[in-house]
Amino acid sequence: MTADARASTPELHTATMNAVQLISQGSPVVATVIPRPAPGAGEVLVRVRAAGICHSDAHYRSGRSPAHPLPLTLGHEVSGDVVATGEGVTDVAVGARVALHYLVICGACDDCRAGREQFCSTGLMLGHYTNGGWAEYIVVPAWNAVPLPDSVSYEHGAVMMCSSSTSLHALRKGRMQAGESVLVIGAGGLGMSAIQLAKRLGASQVIAVDRDARKLALAEQFGATPVSAAGLSVDDVVAAVRNASNGRGVDVALELVGSVDTVQVSLKALAPLGRAVVVGLNNVAVPVDSYRDIIGREAELIGSNDHLRSELVELMTLAADGHLDLRNVVTHTVPLDADAINGVLDALDRHEAPVRTVIVP
CATH class of the missing domain: 3.90.180.10 (Medium-chain alcohol dehydrogenases, catalytic domain)
Incomplete structure (x- = not known):
């Protein structure tokens, strides 16, 4: 036929x-x-x-x-x-x-x-x-x-x-386990799915970072703790995330934006043994303090593709x-x-x- x-x-x-x-x-x-x-x-x-x-x-x-x-x-x-x-x-x-x-x-x-x-x-x-x-x-x-x-x-x-699928794959790449905390950097299309999926997979806390108050309000409706990055430096955002996570930092951070600053936040906000999963596209080199950001906390920087x-x-x-x-x-x-x-x-x-x-x- x-x-x-x-x-x-x-x-x-x-x-x-x-x-x-x-x-x-x-x-x-x-x-x-x-x-x-x-x-x-x-x-x-x-x-x-x-x-x-x-x-x-x-x-x-x-x-x-x-x-x-x-x-x-x-x-x-x-x-x-x-x-x-x-x-x-x-x-x-x-x-x-x-x-x-x-x-x-x-x-x-x-x-x-x-x-x-x-x-x-x-x-x-x-x-x-x-x-x-x-x-x-x-x-x-x-x-x-x-x-x-x-x-x-x-x-x-x-x-x-x-x-949605990229967010699920990134959570899997980050080896997220029930009871762990998750940071979602970028409350856009990927971020909203990531928040819901992390909660569904048993995350103890999901923190959402964005500069847009409207997106943060929606993220909060999905159960995330909102952190505004508007006008803040990398160190200020990291401090706000740590404050929201009782000073410990997060177990898994999803970087969904693709900027130098957001990749640095994803690393610096990690708890010991934390995993930062980079998804956002970026063609600019990102400075990394190998001891403070990775070695000292035995942290991991992970790429997630498709x-x-x-x-x-x-x-x-x-x-x-x-x-x-x-x-x-x-x-x-x-x-x-x-x-x-x-x-x-x-x-x-x-x-x-x-x-x-x-x-x-």
Whole structure:
């Protein structure tokens, strides 16, 4: 059976679709009309229903992080409906609601076979090194389509593909155990998920640091102890975190911002044997006092990169069971419009964006 024969939507007979693409780093993204992709063997065609705007997208637009080949359709937080399947696809049906794991992998290299797909030797990330979801349609391998429960909205499912899953992976990398304290630096999309997930995993205390009073108020609603970093030096923020943790410091710190100051806070605020997990993108060297920050407390500085498909499945269960609430996290939606999307990216660059904005094509 051909892909067209498996299609359930009349509009699939059109040959083009609308997209918003990065044409040149350092320049605004632009609206384009490009060929609509067709699924090949083992692939599915997804009608995009929601696509998140992540701080990483602002990095790609500015050139602070590489993105290619250009022109490139950005968007790595994607959910939608399967509208066509390619030859050999038997485990994903037309009409299925899905969210998309953003790592397209070979499945055969040593890392893939060991369950470390983020290190696949030929891996490509949607919206970073291959076309993403800021478009009306996207084609991905069927393996990348994760079932989206009926009780989870498309908008929330899209955001879970990056912010929630990256936060869960970072907590796992930090080896967080029930009864330990957690510091979340950056109360944006990742931070709100990190707070809820840390509480769900049994954290004794979660402290949230941000400069935005509105975000800190939401973090407090999720059970975090808020610490404002507005106008404070690194040492002042560290002192405030230690004061909030009864002077001891925290067991696990998640750095979700990507600045020199926040990485330093994550290290300096640790308790003995604490683990600082760096997630935020940053291309500037961070000074580290090796004795005071690491050796003296036997602390650890850990990198956390992406997440695993298995963690996405786990997150879907948590969300369906009501343990991950994104209703107040996805605060804004915009259409598939270049001006609107550039406005959100501009606000992200200024660290003034809402918690999370999602494109609804």
